[in-house]
Amino acid sequence: MIVNLNLQNKKIIIIGGGNEAQKRINSLLKQECDITIIADSINSQITKLTKTKKIKVIKQKVVDTKFISKLKPNMIITTTNDRKINQKIINAAKKKGITVYSSDNPEDSDFSNPAIIDFENMIQIAIFTGGQSPAMSKKIKEKSEKALKKTITKEDIAQIKIQKMARKLAKEVIDTPDQRRECLRSIMRDNEIDQLIKDGQMKKAEKKVSTILRNWK
């Protein structure tokens, strides 16, 4: 089952500082969460990231699981190339009811990472083979990315921004979910708004949306 994790303000610990850690940090940076890396060595890309982004680094080899009681994380991601320590961390986290992921152990992890096609941080499309073939996920991602870039337009992304603003206002000014849905759909179909989006006139589009919503009956 593919779901999206809401990690806003969550405390996340990543053990290890190699390629896998780097991939996980890059995904986590898309949300406002508190990231701490514990590793005896970190690669140059992560070092660069720690200089520009808010990431804490504890430079040490993890030999036991005491860090869990000390740091009290909401989630632990272990990415070391040491199977034994990864397993110890998984077991300890599970005992404490902490969400845990290990790069070398999909079976014992609480979630998976699909291949992601991202459009301007506004739309994410996930490709997942249920752990059967990560390499095929990557290949299908690369193949579909080209086709999807032709299908999903700049105007679609702008319409999402319009819909976001419209939904918020709709919840305030329209009483029933059915009416809100009908109104949001009519905004999506509105030729004038469509043209304003195409012309890059976002402020005017928003104004028109606001008028439609406030006069909705």
Ligand SMILES: C[C@@]1(CC(=O)O)C2=NC(=C\c3[nH]c(c(CCC(=O)O)c3CC(=O)O)Cc3[nH]c(c(CC(=O)O)c3CCC(=O)O)/C=C3\N/C(=C\2)[C@@H](CCC(=O)O)[C@]3(C)CC(=O)O)/[C@H]1CCC(=O)O
């Ligand atoms: C899609 C992607 C997303 C991401 O990582 O963010 C991803 N792996 C990617 C690449 C990749 N990973 C590996 C190779 C080498 C070739 C190969 O093995 O196929 C390549 C290809 C390459 O690098 O070219 C090795 C590998 N992968 C796993 C293990 C551990 C194990 O199997 O035990 C091992 C070590 C195996 C060993 O020891 O030999 C496990 C998982 N990898 C997953 C995701 C999850 C299942 C996803 C699915 O089923 O769709 C899962 C189950 C982990 C999870 O649940 O999160 C990302 C592409 C990102 C992109 O570029 O788009």
Ligand SMILES: NC(=O)c1ccc[n+]([C@@H]2O[C@H](COP(=O)([O-])OP(=O)(O)OC[C@H]3O[C@@H](n4cnc5c(N)ncnc54)[C@H](O)[C@@H]3O)[C@@H](O)[C@H]2O)c1
């Ligand atoms: N899920 C996936 O898609 C995927 C893909 C490739 C590899 N893997 C698995 O992920 C693991 C890591 O791969 P990688 O490419 O990041 O390896 P890597 O060698 O680049 O990085 C390993 C990191 O772990 C650190 N480390 C090792 N032992 C430690 C300890 N006790 N305490 C703290 N830090 C420690 C090292 O210093 C290094 O920074 C491998 O076991 C591999 O099987 C998973």
